[in-house]
Amino acid sequence: MIVGAVPGNGANTATFGGLVLAGCTLDGRLRCIGGARAGFTAASRRSIRAALDKVRRETSPLDGSPPTAVARTACWVEPVFVADIEYREISGDGLLRHPSFRWIRTGKTPGEIGIPS
Structure with missing residues (x-):
């Protein structure tokens, strides 16, 4: 799920550079699983930024x-949006490797998003 965004630069200054992602542990706590900076179109960046600004x-x-x-640069948001993220593997410290945004999911709630294994 999306819990924040980091600032962009260049063509992405008005939107964001990447999304901060989290999953729920078995006991319901939110834990950071990394971030996605790739896979966005200009239109998806504008749309996502507008939605994140509201929360x-x-x-x-x-x-x-x-x-x-x-932590130094993120714009935090309520964890209400679920992103479909493609990734290669999980690192030893539990972060996604080579994550790429695919789309915003509407069929899942944030509470259904676990920690990938």
């Missing part, structure tokens, strides 16, 4: 600390 929050919704680089 913005001041603090991280994560139960643990996000990676430091993310």
Whole structure:
């Protein structure tokens, strides 16, 4: 699920550089699983940014600390949107490797999104 966005640069300055992603642990806590910077069209970036602006929050919704680089720059949002993300594997520290955005899912609720294994 989407829990935040990091600033973009260049052509993406007005939207975002990437999404901050999380999954639910078995005990219902939100844990960061990485971020996706690839797979977006210009139109999807504008659409997602407009939707995220409506659910913005001041603090991280994560139960643990996000990676430091993310924590410094992220714009946090309520965890209400589910993104379909394609990735190659999970790293040893539980982060997605080579994640790429596919689309926003409407058939799943954020509570249904677990930690990939």
